Amino acid sequence: MALTTWALRKSLWVYHVNAGACNNCDIEVLALLTPRFDIERFGMILVGSPRHADVLAVTGVCTRQIMPRLQEVYMQMPKPCVVLAIGACANAQGIFTEAYHMGAAVDETIKAVDPSAIIIYVPGCPPKPEAMIAAAVKGMEFLKTL
């Protein structure tokens, strides 16, 4: 295991990007921080800059306006890092697939700049906070196998 991957296993710092979400996924992500769900017990915390983050939590459909910016945010993150695609929108553009202002889905957008990106999908519209915690824990387990 490379030293950088070893260091990733604990205390994941999360940077949250809204790539054109309806806000529901975002308030559920915020709810993770609050006393009921309290994701900090896993050492996770939301940070204000992608340069400090290990996890990129993306919600939303990835509109055309967002696409290049999302790629830029991803490129700013130190590698290796994990992408958490939260919600039906971020997984596969959900109900908005046929709308005219869609870019590529989040995974395609990120794989266009880094084909080896690690992407975790959390289905649901919006996923319950419990599902997001489960995904984060699975992600940590996965990192241990690298």
Next chain:
Amino acid sequence: MSHKTIINIGPFHPLQEEAEFFQLHVDGETVIDVDVRLSYNHRGIEKLDESKTFDQVPFVVERVCGICSASHPLAYVQAVEEIAHVDVPERSLYLRTIVNELERLHSHLLWVGLAGHFLGYNTVFMWAWKYREPVMDVLETATGSRVNYANAKIGGSRRDISDEQLREIDKVVGELHRPLDMLTNAVLDDPVLHARLKGVGILSPEAAKAYGAVGPTARGSGVPIDVRRDDPYAAYDLVDWDVVTAPGCDVFGKAVVRLLECYEAIKIIKQCIKQIRPGEIDAKVESIPPGEGIGRVEAPRGETFHYVRSDGSNRPVRHKIRAPSYVNIPTFKASCIGQQIADVAITLAAVDPCYSCTERMCRVVDADTHVQVYQFADLVRLSQQKTDRMRRS
């Protein structure tokens, strides 16, 4: 000596959940102009609706904004009910009122928490969100989901709320009184909050009217507008409640309005639960005749307006949405100018802006030649190319 600069905020920044882009024009520490650039979140919902049947549209408009996911479908179904001249059963009117007021409670508590967070009062953030959870729980028991309720349906409601659940809702909102008292007192008595919020982000009643502000943004400036009273829908004319206004015109006023509105919401829910009678919840609408209709609902952020036109087929030919943030955001022009940079965050947040419902397509015009760089034909071309791509893949 004056020192003018432009500060760019966004599109991704830790202040707001959503992507938006502000340019603050500052002279030293003082803001002299603001420029808001939107459309990062534009998803083309109005156009998308034209491809859905009347019954499918509520699920799309629910996702206009996740925090107003009871208000938007309700405004839409009211517009369609106006076209079809439907008489909605009384029980359904009460059910709609209950879900909408629960939504207002959770949204206002959410705002109080976020406002505390912006001011560096993370304790307020944690407390407010802690007491918001029981509301989310009853919403989940009553509608099946914490946030996307799928409650309104053309002609009535999709799901009934059982007596047992009604009792549970009654109990939970009753228990909210104490934490609300605590939060309200914390805001009203705290000298630091007074110093941070009073006289900050002044939006005069004249400016509020000139910009067409709605909801708590206008009521915090002493303008008593509220669709629930001015053009009653659902069961709002059957219960007793007051429109809350505050005189301060500042951020403090807006905070007070939101906190006091929580009490009104509890009052409304309790009366609804007391008055609701067993009965039908769906008027069973068979078809939508040609025509046009409007629906107005007081969402937590202000009036949301939906316009629907039908040509007698099973899909709307035009659906227009005007969300409250769309008219509230331009008030930044009045409230931010003359502020210190440090006060801008809370002034912007005081409107409780929600960008997902506001985003519009912009027209880009070349300043020299006056030619539209991005025209309707381009959109059609893009759309056709997409179909083509999908067909081939």
